[in-house]
Amino acid sequence: MTQQQQSTTEQLQAGRPTGPLVQGYEVVIGFETHAQLSTASKIFSRASTAFGAEPNTQACAVDLALPGTLPVMNKGAVERAIKLGLALGSTIAPRSVFARKNYFYPDLPKGYQISQFEIPVVQGGSVSFFVGDEPKTVRLVRAHLEEDAGKSLHEDFVGQSGIDLNRAGTPLLEIVTEPDMRSTAEAVAYARELHKIVTWIGICDGNMQEGSFRCDANVSVRRPGDKLGTRREIKNLNSFKFMQQAIDYEIRWQIEEIEDGRTVQQATVLFDPDTGETRAMRTKEDAADYRYFPDPDLPPLAIAADWIERVRAEMPELPRAMAERYVREHGLSDYDAAQLTQSPALAAYFQGAVAAGANAKLASNWITGEIARRLNQQDIAITEAPVTARQLAGLVARIGDGTISNNAARQVFDALWTGEGLEVDAIIEAKGLKQMSDSGALEKIIDQVLATNEKNIAEYRAGKDKAFNALVGQVMKASQGKANPAQVNALLKSKLG
Structure with missing residues (x-):
């Protein structure tokens, strides 16, 4: 544990606030994320994991x-x-053990x-990750392998x-955090970063609509100085928008x-996008309720x-290293x-522009600024951008090289984009x-303005x-916006002494 992590843990246990307060309360959030692994077959059988098949056509005897x-x-x-x-940056156990988690439900x-x-x-x-331009680190407890239910x-x-058992046995990694997040913004930024990582390294397709990346948020509140509040778990958040609304x-x-x-009771809740509200589904279980014991059919994983x-x-080169x-x-x-390493495609676009001779800082400004704005506006990916690298x-x-001004560059960009x-x-x-x-032509305009x-x-x-x-503005107006601003500034200062 790093010094920063230890400090955060001590503050949490001592009840000292480690983030902004909401109506005088500190928010404490932890995440459990199920990432469906991108294998062609299930975790303990050879049945297919392909999405969209007719119900119960991809469930074998196992x-x-x-x-x-x-x-x-x-x-x-x-x-x-x-x-x-x-x-x-986790520890990979040289020996891990599978267990049976006992509960009774029709799809199990x-x-x-x-x-x-x-x-x-x-x-x-x-x-x-970053929340706005502020860096943030969330510690992980563990990530364990398990099978999905139907x-x-x-x-x-x-x-x-009806019961569809096509998903039964689909391989999952459940990724569990410490309760390190202190706001909805931090929670959503964490989920986005984790989503980026699992898709970047190719272990999960990240399709939230199909259930390949599902987040459960454990949320509690407390007065500064109090012990941790009672948490409620919001299950199966399958979009970043709903995640924000639900939390x-x-x-x-x-x-x-x-x-x-009133007293907050520990519970598992669901978010209803139609009403924008959470509702209790069942009383939250603890580990003892599941009667875990080692699975006798599976040897330890070495x-x-x-x-x-x-x-x-x-x-591949990881986004943080890149x-x-x-x-x-x-x-x-x-x-x-x-920002430039949000996806392999975006990084490739930036690298392509630099390889073609672009100044890296200017290219970065355009990609994270105007290009990002237009991609969001049209809801398209960087691979669909009309302007090539x-x-x-x-x-x-x-x-x-001073051929065009920034204002003229925007007109050129508009023409390229359309x-x-x-x-x-x-x-x-x-x-x-x-x-x-x-210089001669500019001096004439400047003399007229003066x-x-x-x-x-x-x-x-x-x-x-x-x-x-104001004088610079007059010169730019007289030149119909074509004057080189740097030259205008230099010539004006020279003439004004």
């Missing part, structure tokens, strides 16, 4: 728990757990779920429910309960050091580098956007900087 069947561990699932551990044919309890495969680690279907049946509502609900003199090293050698390289090689800020490099080059079919230089020529950099703005000249010489800006 998944159905028919008599005499035995589970066989999927090596690919273990390798994906190793990848996650390496990506998060065996009457128990095979999971890990006392000795998980991945232990410790952390996830670092699914109860209610909407297609009148007065009845915000739960925080307000718990504070209102306490303020009205992971040799050379296996870990083989997986490490196949890992961001650190961008800071080191291109002089970017930590925040900008983190090579075209962005051409635009940045013309800004850098697909006018011309390259950067052709657009500049066709629209007459080339910046005026001829001749008709004696008041601003006097105010500038009296120490009023705004008067100088």
Whole structure:
């Protein structure tokens, strides 16, 4: 445990607030995330994990728990757990154990779920990210392998429910955090960062609508100085938007309960997107309620050091390492580098622009600024951007060499984005956007402006900087925005003494 982590733990136990307060209460949030592993077959059988098949067509004898069947561990699932551990700086247990988690529900044919309890495969680690431009680190408790249950279907049946066991046995990694988050913004930023990591290293497709990445948020509130409050677990949050709404509502609900003199009861709750409210589903169980015991059908999982090293050698460059390289090689800020490594495709776009000759800082500004704004506005991915990395490099080059001003660059970018079919230089020529950099021509315009703005000249010489800006504005207006601003500033200051 680092000194920072130990300090956070001591503050938490002592009841000292470690984040902003909401209506005088401290919010404490922890996460349990189920990431469906990207194997072609299930964790203990050869049945397919493909999404969208007809109900119960991908459930084999092992998944159905028919008599005499035995589970066989999927090596690919273990390798994906190793990848996650390496990506998060966790300890990968050389020996871990599978357990039976006993509960009874219609979509659980065996009457128990095979999971890990006392000795998980991945232990410790952390996830670092930005909330706005503020860095934040959330500690992890563990990540353990387990099988998914089936699914109860209610909407297609009148007065009845159906059971689809296609998901039964699908491999999952359950990733559990310490209660380190102190706001909804931190919780959503953590979930986004974890989603980025599992998709980046290829262990999960991250499809939240299909249930491949599901988050459970444990939320509690307390007065500063009090012991930890009673937590309620919001289950199966499958979009970042709903996650924010659900946690915000739960925080307000718990504070209102306490303020009205009632006691918050530990419970598992569901979020209803239609009403924007959470509702209790069942009383929250504790570990003892599940009667965990080692699964007699599965031997301990042994992971040799050379296996870990083989997986490490196949890992892609991780987003955090890539961001650190961008800071080191291109002089970017930590925040900008983190934004550029939100996905492999975005990083590839940036790298493509730099490889084509773009100034890294200018390219970063355009990608995280105007390009990101338009992608969000049109709800498209960077791979669908109408402006290619090579075209962005051409635009940045013309800004850098003074051919066009920043205002003109926006006009060129508009033309590129709307697909006018011309390259950067052709657009500049066709629209007459080339910046005026001829000193003689600029001096004539400046002399004309000075001749008709004696008041601003006097105010500038009296120490009023705004008067100088007004003169610059007059020159830019007279040149129809084509004058080189740096040259205008230099010439004006020279003439004004």
